[in-house]
Amino acid sequence: MIDERHYNFAFLDEGSKREIRRSILKAVAIPGYQVPFGSRELPIGRGWGTGGIQITLSIIGKEDVLKVIDQGSDESVNAVNIKKLVEECTGVEITTDSEKASVIQSRHRIPEIPMRNDQILVLQVPTPEPLRIVEPREAVTKQMHAEAEYSGMWLSLFEDLTQYGEISISSEYPVMVENRYVMNPSPIPRYDNQKLNDSETLYLFGAGREKKIYAIPPHTEVVSMCFDDVPFRTENFEGKHCRLCGAAGVYLDEIIDEKTGEKVYECSDTGFCRGRRERIS
Amino acid sequence: MAYVAVTGGKEAIEQSLKLLEIFRKSEEDLSVKCIRENMGLLIDKIMSEAGFYSEEYAALALKQCEGSVEEAVFLLRAYRSTLPRNYYSNAIDTADMRLIQRISAAFKDIPGGQILGPTYDYSHRLLDFSLAEESQVEESRGEESQVKESQAEETGEQKETSGTPGAEGLAEEVSGEDIRCQRVTDLLKAEHVLEDVPQDDTPPFDVTSNLITFPAPRSARLQTFARSDAGFLGGVAYSSMRGYGAVHPTVSELRCGYVEVCVPYVMDEGEEICIGEILVTEVEALVPSHTESEEEFDKMTLSGGYGLIFGRNENKAIAMSIADASLEKPGDTPSQDEEFVLTHGDCLEMSGFISHLKLPHYVTFQSKLDRVRTKEEV
Numbered sequence: 001m002i003d004e005r006h007y008n009f010a011f012l013d014e015g016s017k018r019e020i021r022r023s024i025l026k027a028v029a030i031p032g033y034q035v036p037f038g039s040r041e042l043p044i045g046r047g048w049g050t051g052g053i054q055i056t057l058s059i060i061g062k063e064d065v066l067k068v069i070d071q072g073s074d075e076s077v078n079a080v081n082i083k084k085l086v087e088e089c090t091g092v093e094i095t096t097d098s099e100k101a102s103v104i105q106s107r108h109r110i111p112e113i114p115m116r117n118d119q120i121l122v123l124q125v126p127t128p129e130p131l132r133i134v135e136p137r138e139a140v141t142k143q144m145h146a147e148a149e150y151s152g153m154w155l156s157l158f159e160d161l162t163q164y165g166e167i168s169i170s171s172e173y174p175v176m177v178e179n180r181y182v183m184n185p186s187p188i189p190r191y192d193n194q195k196l197n198d199s200e201t202l203y204l205f206g207a208g209r210e211k212k213i214y215a216i217p218p219h220t221e222v223v224s225m226c227f228d229d230v231p232f233r234t235e236n237f238e239g240k241h242c243r244l245c246g247a248a249g250v251y252l253d254e255i256i257d258e259k260t261g262e263k264v265y266e267c268s269d270t271g272f273c274r275g276r277r278e279r280i281s
Numbered sequence: 282m283a284y285v286a287v288t289g290g291k292e293a294i295e296q297s298l299k300l301l302e303i304f305r306k307s308e309e310d311l312s313v314k315c316i317r318e319n320m321g322l323l324i325d326k327i328m329s330e331a332g333f334y335s336e337e338y339a340a341l342a343l344k345q346c347e348g349s350v351e352e353a354v355f356l357l358r359a360y361r362s363t364l365p366r367n368y369y370s371n372a373i374d375t376a377d378m379r380l381i382q383r384i385s386a387a388f389k390d391i392p393g394g395q396i397l398g399p400t401y402d403y404s405h406r407l408l409d410f411s412l413a414e415e416s417q418v419e420e421s422r423g424e425e426s427q428v429k430e431s432q433a434e435e436t437g438e439q440k441e442t443s444g445t446p447g448a449e450g451l452a453e454e455v456s457g458e459d460i461r462c463q464r465v466t467d468l469l470k471a472e473h474v475l476e477d478v479p480q481d482d483t484p485p486f487d488v489t490s491n492l493i494t495f496p497a498p499r500s501a502r503l504q505t506f507a508r509s510d511a512g513f514l515g516g517v518a519y520s521s522m523r524g525y526g527a528v529h530p531t532v533s534e535l536r537c538g539y540v541e542v543c544v545p546y547v548m549d550e551g552e553e554i555c556i557g558e559i560l561v562t563e564v565e566a567l568v569p570s571h572t573e574s575e576e577e578f579d580k581m582t583l584s585g586g587y588g589l590i591f592g593r594n595e596n597k598a599i600a601m602s603i604a605d606a607s608l609e610k611p612g613d614t615p616s617q618d619e620e621f622v623l624t625h626g627d628c629l630e631m632s633g634f635i636s637h638l639k640l641p642h643y644v645t646f647q648s649k650l651d652r653v654r655t656k657e658e659v
Binding site for chain 1: 291358363490494635640642643650652
């Protein structure tokens, strides 16, 4: 634990945490809308998940159980680092079991096991503005959202089709929320986009450097932007499975086997993979 | 020391922190006091970029991070987040500044005089090898009296040419009265050559607790610039002066000195309590402007750019005044693009986002590979 004489529970002072919670409430009330907030500086790199961490620190209580993942992994350096900070300034229980956690903070992945309505998923966001790819100026994109003026976005998807025969966006594929706001789902793979739609759980998105919070409350309609005659396609792992637990139809990490030099696959969600192996054995 | 999941990030981090300790270790340890007293300008730079005025904590941060400016700024900013905001200080009138430096490039002589103050401008930049031979004993013996003398110098010096700040110069120094002067722009205002700007007492926008929106109020611009990375702000100002912009100003006044910070007294709002003094550098720059008039031609006037930075930070304050003036001029150059200059100059934000590229990105990269490979198949 860090020194209580110098630091408050959950690092930030109570006023700051309350302010962030208010922004979260507003975000929940307007799904997909980016709520500006007075992002605080944290002892972790700005651009390394400080938006997510501020949300986690603001909502976490002493009874909460926290899981932190990065790229789906519990052991990734960034995940370990964030866990360490939250643990040191709150003393909450940390877990790698996504079903045991009440709060999960993640970067680039949504856990494989569907989350429940008594859980919250906090996602770290580098670029909250989905329209940034078509318009660099914040003042303009803000207005585009206000007017639901998304033709630039549609056009950019269409231009992709004419140029490549398909849409070239790989991860952080834009979604339409409740047919109102275009939203950046954070750099999750396209495979994870479907989990946002009509989910049981609350998704909170925090962008610390860009000072925005947004949310997808449970049972919100979230549609990946595409055309009627061009279906949205997720990453293709057909015929591949995890070499550790045998799972197929999940998001896989591609690894080069050191001995054979062959491409092999493992579950990206390490907690999910471990659980499967424990059950099998 | 594996980087990712496979063998555990926890162990890797612990080893990395141990290595850091090894690299940080030295034969001769610097005390925080020593850093504070010897690295004043570095401390000023860090305080200004951190937006946090504490010489002692800045020195502590420097000690902790091997002298890295961005790390020190980072430490202070993070610490700042833990402090509740108990008071808002009253507006400070910098005309009341207790000066250690005051220069006007606009006039040969100004009422109150020009004070070069402690500046390297007129020193010859020759490596002084005698400093390498200064013994520890001498330094510690002279320490106390030197501090007193340098304070006397700061407040008392008032001459046209700078004396070499050395032992002889200090010995001659006499202590004098506090120096306080009216602003140079007051003279120009009286003459009506300066653009008339209505007094604006709107409470300032605070970029540390609100997301800046565009167009940004001037207070937000100024606050952002004051906290900007000095290198970034310098680049913006330089580009504007050199040709990608329209501002090559005249420094009406550069002043550096101590100002009192006061907060309202809780029991009686009419009263205020002084909570301390801070050292700041302030610049008012003048740029040609014009105002529309009823007559055939527009009236030519001068308008101002403003810079105010914690500590002794002459160049950053000048750069800030140029950056400020640039945003008032219409045009398409980078320095005139408000959103561009206000969103890309924060030390913490830029270093954080650049360094995050070291984090694993294999999930998104897998997704990218998937796209590239599909295209190949097509």
